[in-house]
Amino acid sequence: xSDDNAAGATAQRRWACPFCPLVCDHLGxxxxxxxxxxxxxxxxxxxxSRALASFDVxxxxxxxxxxxxxxxxxxxxxxAAAWLAASRQPLFGGLGTDAAGARALYRLACATGAICDAGxxxxxxxxxxxxxxxxxxxxxxxxxxxxxxxxxxxxxLPVDVAPLIGQRCGIGDPRGTAAPxxxxxxxxx
Numbered sequence: 039x040s041d042d043n044a045a046g047a048t049a050q051r052r053w054a055c056p057f058c059p060l061v062c063d064h065l066g067x068x069x070x071x072x073x074x075x076x077x078x079x080x081x082x083x084x085x086x087s088r089a090l091a092s093f094d095v096x097x098x099x100x101x102x103x104x105x106x107x108x109x110x111x112x113x114x115x116x117x118a119a120a121w122l123a124a125s126r127q128p129l130f131g132g133l134g135t136d137a138a139g140a141r142a143l144y145r146l147a148c149a150t151g152a153i154c155d156a157g158x159x160x161x162x163x164x165x166x167x168x169x170x171x172x173x174x175x176x177x178x179x180x181x182x183x184x185x186x187x188x189x190x191x192x193x194x195l196p197v198d199v200a201p202l203i204g205q206r207c208g209i210g211d212p213r214g215t216a217a218p219x220x221x222x223x224x225x226x227x
Contacts, residue, residue, distance in 0.1 A: 056136060057089040058200040060179070069095055085201045128152040183208035 054063045065086065066079035076090040102114035109117075122128055130143055133156045147154050156162055168174075182189065189207055196203055204210065 054137075055083070055086050057083075057086050058202075060200045060202055060206055062086075062202055062206065081202075083201050122146075122150045122152075125150065125152075130154045132157045179206045183211070 053065065053067050054061050055065055062083065065081050065083065067076050067090065068079055069075070070077050074095055076093055076095060078087050078090060102109055102111050104114055104117055128150055130147055130152050133140065133143065133154060135143065143154065146152065183206075186207070189209065191203075200206075
């Protein structure tokens with residue numbers, strides 16, 4: 039096995055795709071042969087491929103700044119710690135990070151009494167309000183794949199948001215482990 043294949047296999051075992059709600063973990067990523075692009079391994083997903091194409095493989099590390107002026111990492115961290123210590127209720131906004139970053143921010147928010155406001159807060163709050171008002175039932179994709187008699191997508195199959203939803207739910211699985219997809223049409227569709 040070449041070093042390139044070994045690196046691709048390592049990435050494939052450890053990578054969970056962050057580009058849609060499915061968080062597919064059966065795909066992998068490797069740097070292309072010429073070292074300039076990220077390539078999807080182990081399957082096809084148009085959304086993941088488009089998103090990976092937007093990353094610059096050769097991008098360097100971010101440099102800390104303080105009030106727009108470059109500074110050392112130690113200075114930036116010490117200043118941030120002083121500001122958080124002096125704050126009564128800080129606000130962490132945006133939250134454009136991966137799961138590890140969100141866990142770290144959560145611990146920091148708990149330690150400092152901070153409020154976390156995600157970039158798409160309006161959409162998240164609409165879902166949270168529906169959950170508070172009506173309740174929620176969740177399941178895993180494995181349960182859907184092996185136990186669902188009928189799968190109904192109101193408004194159509196959401197392939198623009200989650201391109202592999204049919205595959206992950208087992209729709210069209212030749213082993214017959216999932217029911218065929220029946221599409222419900224919303225009014226005006």
